[in-house]
Amino acid sequence: MTVSSRSTESREPVPLSAGRSEAGLDGRAAEAARANPRGTATAERRAGGGGAAATLSELQEPARARWDALKRGDQPIIWVGMATCGLAAGAAEALKAAEAELEAHGIAAHTIPVGCVGMCSLEPMLDVEKPGGARICYGEVTPEKAREIVRSYLVEGDPRADLALGTVGDVEVAGIPRLSELPMIAPQKRVVTGTFGLINPTDIDHYLAHGGYQALQRALEMDPEAVLAEVERSGLRGRGGGGFPTGRKWRSCREAHGEPKYVICNGDEGDPGAFMDRSIMEGDPHAVIEGMVIGAYAIGAHQGYIYVRNEYPLAVERLRKALADARECGLLGENILGTGFSFDMQINRGGGAFVCGESTALMASLEGMVGEPRAKYIHTVEVGLHGKPTTLNNVETWANVPVIIERGADWFASIGTEGSKGTKVFSLVGKVRNTGLVEVPMGMTLREIVFEIGGGIPGDKRFKAVQTGGPSGGCIPEEHLDTPVDFDQLWEVGSMMGSGGLIVMDEDTCMVNLARYFTGFLRDESCGKCVPCREGLAQMQRILTRICDGEGREGDVELLLHLCDVLDDAALCALGNTASNPVRSTIRWFRADYDEHIRERHCPARECRGLFRYEILAETCNGCGACRRACPEDAISGERRQAHTLDQTKCVHCGACLEACRFDSVVKV
Amino acid sequence: MTIESALPDYRATAEEVVERYRRNSGFLIPMLQDLQKEFGYIPRPAMEAVAQLLDIPLSQCYSVATFYSSLALVPRGKHLLTLCLGTVCYLKGGKEIAQRIEQELRVKPGETTEDRLFTYQPVNCLGACALAPVMMVDDTYYERVSVHQVDSIFAKYRE
Numbered sequence: 001m002t003v004s005s006r007s008t009e010s011r012e013p014v015p016l017s018a019g020r021s022e023a024g025l026d027g028r029a030a031e032a033a034r035a036n037p038r039g040t041a042t043a044e045r046r047a048g049g050g051g052a053a054a055t056l057s058e059l060q061e062p063a064r065a066r067w068d069a070l071k072r073g074d075q076p077i078i079w080v081g082m083a084t085c086g087l088a089a090g091a092a093e094a095l096k097a098a099e100a101e102l103e104a105h106g107i108a109a110h111t112i113p114v115g116c117v118g119m120c121s122l123e124p125m126l127d128v129e130k131p132g133g134a135r136i137c138y139g140e141v142t143p144e145k146a147r148e149i150v151r152s153y154l155v156e157g158d159p160r161a162d163l164a165l166g167t168v169g170d171v172e173v174a175g176i177p178r179l180s181e182l183p184m185i186a187p188q189k190r191v192v193t194g195t196f197g198l199i200n201p202t203d204i205d206h207y208l209a210h211g212g213y214q215a216l217q218r219a220l221e222m223d224p225e226a227v228l229a230e231v232e233r234s235g236l237r238g239r240g241g242g243g244f245p246t247g248r249k250w251r252s253c254r255e256a257h258g259e260p261k262y263v264i265c266n267g268d269e270g271d272p273g274a275f276m277d278r279s280i281m282e283g284d285p286h287a288v289i290e291g292m293v294i295g296a297y298a299i300g301a302h303q304g305y306i307y308v309r310n311e312y313p314l315a316v317e318r319l320r321k322a323l324a325d326a327r328e329c330g331l332l333g334e335n336i337l338g339t340g341f342s343f344d345m346q347i348n349r350g351g352g353a354f355v356c357g358e359s360t361a362l363m364a365s366l367e368g369m370v371g372e373p374r375a376k377y378i379h380t381v382e383v384g385l386h387g388k389p390t391t392l393n394n395v396e397t398w399a400n401v402p403v404i405i406e407r408g409a410d411w412f413a414s415i416g417t418e419g420s421k422g423t424k425v426f427s428l429v430g431k432v433r434n435t436g437l438v439e440v441p442m443g444m445t446l447r448e449i450v451f452e453i454g455g456g457i458p459g460d461k462r463f464k465a466v467q468t469g470g471p472s473g474g475c476i477p478e479e480h481l482d483t484p485v486d487f488d489q490l491w492e493v494g495s496m497m498g499s500g501g502l503i504v505m506d507e508d509t510c511m512v513n514l515a516r517y518f519t520g521f522l523r524d525e526s527c528g529k530c531v532p533c534r535e536g537l538a539q540m541q542r543i544l545t546r547i548c549d550g551e552g553r554e555g556d557v558e559l560l561l562h563l564c565d566v567l568d569d570a571a572l573c574a575l576g577n578t579a580s581n582p583v584r585s586t587i588r589w590f591r592a593d594y595d596e597h598i599r600e601r602h603c604p605a606r607e608c609r610g611l612f613r614y615e616i617l618a619e620t621c622n623g624c625g626a627c628r629r630a631c632p633e634d635a636i637s638g639e640r641r642q643a644h645t646l647d648q649t650k651c652v653h654c655g656a657c658l659e660a661c662r663f664d665s666v667v668k669v
Numbered sequence: 670m671t672i673e674s675a676l677p678d679y680r681a682t683a684e685e686v687v688e689r690y691r692r693n694s695g696f697l698i699p700m701l702q703d704l705q706k707e708f709g710y711i712p713r714p715a716m717e718a719v720a721q722l723l724d725i726p727l728s729q730c731y732s733v734a735t736f737y738s739s740l741a742l743v744p745r746g747k748h749l750l751t752l753c754l755g756t757v758c759y760l761k762g763g764k765e766i767a768q769r770i771e772q773e774l775r776v777k778p779g780e781t782t783e784d785r786l787f788t789y790q791p792v793n794c795l796g797a798c799a800l801a802p803v804m805m806v807d808d809t810y811y812e813r814v815s816v817h818q819v820d821s822i823f824a825k826y827r828e
Contacts, residue, residue, distance in 0.1 A: 084796060084810075085797050085799055088797050088803065120797075120800065123799070123800070269796065270793060270794070271794070272754075272755030272757070272758075272759075273755055273756040273798050274794070274796070274798075275794075275797070275798060278796040310739045311792055311794070311795055311796065312796065313808075348698070349699065349702060350737075350739075351698050351702070351733075351736070351738070351740060352737050352739035352792070353736060353737050353738065354793060365698060368694050368695045368696060368697030368698055368733070369697075369729075369733065370732050370733055371736065371737070386695075427798060429798040429799055429801070430756075430757050430760060430798075435798070435799040467756070503757060503760075505760065509760060517756065517759055525793070527736075
């Protein structure tokens, strides 16, 4: 038993410390929370209800009471970011240190694992909340720092403004900004990610206490047709990439002939550089479940599937726990909330194939087959899983549904642009200062996201491009940075919204090499069913490799463009149809880079090995000899304390000298 | 002791796994995942048993097992070394780390070292891009890995 279970264990709303006495201090709150088989106070209440379905208020009341008791109790609370990012950065170790320090001072505290706040580059993040006092968030918390924070703030009363990132909640502290007012957070609009970092994703009571499942109750009181109309009116479009109107998809499925009908959540987030769906599944799994139950009700489905990527074990565990809790509370399964509506779902783990993010391939995979797409002459809303009408939406799309029902279509449609409503969650990564998960209203420009929220490019480097839409998207150059985040406008500049990866690149990134990377990725992931994709990508990859190796020929760019056309026209599925985007967009915006590789055998970003030289600057070289010793080919010579020289005929461009030099005297030209 | 009795009972495990999913061949992928969890890979006799129990051609099992990158038909090493080669990790030095791993362990992607200590599997994205480049050994994440760190990480598991 660990500290984290203290909070989840107490049966009675007050006092919260009831289950605490035997708590050990072996840390790893996430593990404990995942493993915690015990139901919540809410579930027990329901179980004691003699079999009759609990109403939502019967579930909410004890949940709220537990939450209030936690917040108003006399014990400090340690909140720790326990999503994959946090755990990878060392959240468990930081927590362990904090717990040891608490014990050393004899302080009883609650420890609560939370989802991703989105400031991934500052993980591990740990918040300390004093009873009746401020909740302060600290970043990059090493075990030593964790001990120091606990000691300073909880024992000595010093909130350590020097280490703090910001305060969370109403109580403010002089000298510490509010977290929500930080430059990275302030321009954001958090709708889907609103409770991330504030609630324990493994505790259904936390979700219920924050208005969870209220939308479901409201939806079940409405006619399915009215629910559908509300979603249609909201203007919600699919967040998985295509941007198809969700309401229209639902209606086609509802009106399609055939029973049973299925709903599927696509959690096969395969785009490299994208982790929005992972964060949602890990940070607020109940929102996804609630959205799916509402969708199923509107469509008339009774069985659902969540297809989660194999690389996301934590998301699977969190969803599994959430499903079990929801079932226990009567929010899933037979006779949901006593309304007579029944719906259940299961989790399927992907096998590790990018193509399974494509709807028909995903359904084939769910049927136990090889994940090969089929031509969509007949849409999956009519003939989908097991040949039945099926609605497949992305994780973020489902998570938007409860918000729409709860706050209304008009409210939702008031956010965003003419054609794209609501917000969009992005993973902002690459060569940018503040990397992390961000949620912005549609219509915000890419420049605002990269330079205001992202804080611009680190070092003295220049911005070169931002890549959106994953391997199916494109690169957007600086002159189009004022393009707003909008499905249609991103198409116009040769990219796409995609699922939401925003990868920032600086001047050191070679666009030809990047196109080669994506083409190689797609070649490896092509299922091999149709010829244009299987063979075309392999040829494109060969040509791009040739160019990067300095063996490009005149006409190669035209040949690439021709192959792009073939792929667009003849490939079977969306993966193949969009596979040309990285090549096409880099040629469109960075043609000069291609030409320089081909004609001058030079890589302007100095990334392609052999297409640039290393040189030693005589003015700054102090003759320390580090580069001479590092060179595997003895290409560098020079006397001690004399400027060294590099023999270009011997150089193999390994870069060892550049790495060895501590005086910036080795440069790439 | 005969050789047969020393071998794992593939058939019994296959039966148990197939029953777990009520003999529904739609669950072939989870079944194979379970078998892999049990044995570390999918042994041919176990796959044959599954095909027989589900009354589907062995070729269907085989096609599924070879299609999905997480399923392995050969025994794996003691530790699974996963290297992220998503865009961000690639941009931030993942490809150099990949070279170093291949050099140091003398393996190609998907292969197992001679001493059976590591199986090397590059993946497309682990979804921890903010901490790039990322590497995993079994369930332990290593964030912001540099080429120099690679050797010392291996050393930990060699002890």
